[in-house]
Amino acid sequence: MGDYNGGKVHKVFVNKIEKSSFRMRPDVMAAFQKMIEAYDKDRKGKSNEHIFVRSGFRSYADQKYIWETKFTGKRKMRESVEGKKPEEIVSLILQYSSAPGTSRHHWGTDIDINSFDNTYFEKGGKGEFLYSWLQENASKFGFCQPYNEYSKRGEKGYYLERWHWSYKPVSSKLEKEWQKAYQSKKIIIKGKFMGSNTMSDDLPLTYVTSVNTDCKE
Template sequence: MHPADWRLINGESLEAIPAALARARGNATARALAQADWLIRRKRDGRFLAVRRGDVVAELQRGVLTPALRDDLFALAAADAAGESPRDLSGLLQRLHALDLDERDYGERSGLPLVAEPSSLAFAGRDRYARPLWLTAAAAHAWKKMRAAAGSDGIVLDAISGYRSHDYQLGIFRRKLARGQTVAEILAVNAAPGFSEHHSGRALDIGTPGEAPAEESFEKTPAFSWLQVHAGDFGFVMSYPRGNPHGIVYEPWHWYHAPS
């Protein structure tokens, strides 16, 4: 697969990424990935389940693809065909209700909208930690152009994180609930699953070398000064300035690509 075609295909419980981007876990997995086009993994924990080459799917462990997961596997083809179309939110709502979290009440109190995941995301390079960075095609293009423009001005921008799934945020909640925290306590510091701009594939946490990630001190860097002047030229806006109406702490590192 050519790097220009690299994308993340986003299903309900499974996702597929180019096998060339996966980090092998053991020699057998490395051999399987080397001969495959796609890696299929479970979203809630990142477990590698299968590889695909052409129309052939091979399990990485016998029996790992249950009948339910096989149904989800077939659904990945539909997700790929849908491109960046928003995914259905019904599965997320069921899981929010299982956590006793009322999305309507939370949305009214926070002023934040419920955010659907795209069915497909574009490869936007790698983040600070060498992980694949996934964004919508438009946001990926704008990020690459903005980063290059900053570089021409002697400013180095790096991505801390981009797209994050509903499952990622749900995992944070489940781990904190398991440690004895209440939903109210968790919501004081974490957005409810489904309400983060990162789910959209249009949000980026941006940093610069030598500066700790996601810290207010980022506002004192030349990188932040450059973004204040130039980010709008590439369609990026800072989502959470001081005193924002959502009650979210000031986040000078968090920028959103507003669709034109």
């Protein structure tokens, strides 16, 4: 569940204006397109911001590349990795990025939209109306925000991500399947990528399962 390339199981979603393309499950894309249509009707005269995808399905190799470029400092984060111990770098990365093999983006059910900056979606931000609309309407199309306020998840898992939305009818089931596979050692994390040997056995499980209760079955 993660160490694969997606193959033919995903369809390609193309952003209408940006023309960039991303893969996702066919059922996810169908629901997402319906949600976009509903939002576009409701935003007329209220917001110029349309919904567009910034990230969809990611293969294990994709996630490993993101992880290791952050681990080595090639990809900038909110803090520099210089002078930090491996376990400190791991903790820093895990604020917003998943370890390879643990990302919900491996499942083809999760989408990042519009901006990776939470302030974009806050009051006064360009995406204020969009985020308010999603909070009220996304569930009608099967979508939920897995990483809501950190405090509401017992301060476990990733930090707040207002841009990340998940297709609950499928992802809630895949989360349970991932948990079973990991606990039965069908998914191996340690020794697979930089810094993985510093992780406790419970850490990947905590990050995968510490999501908004609205995203649970």
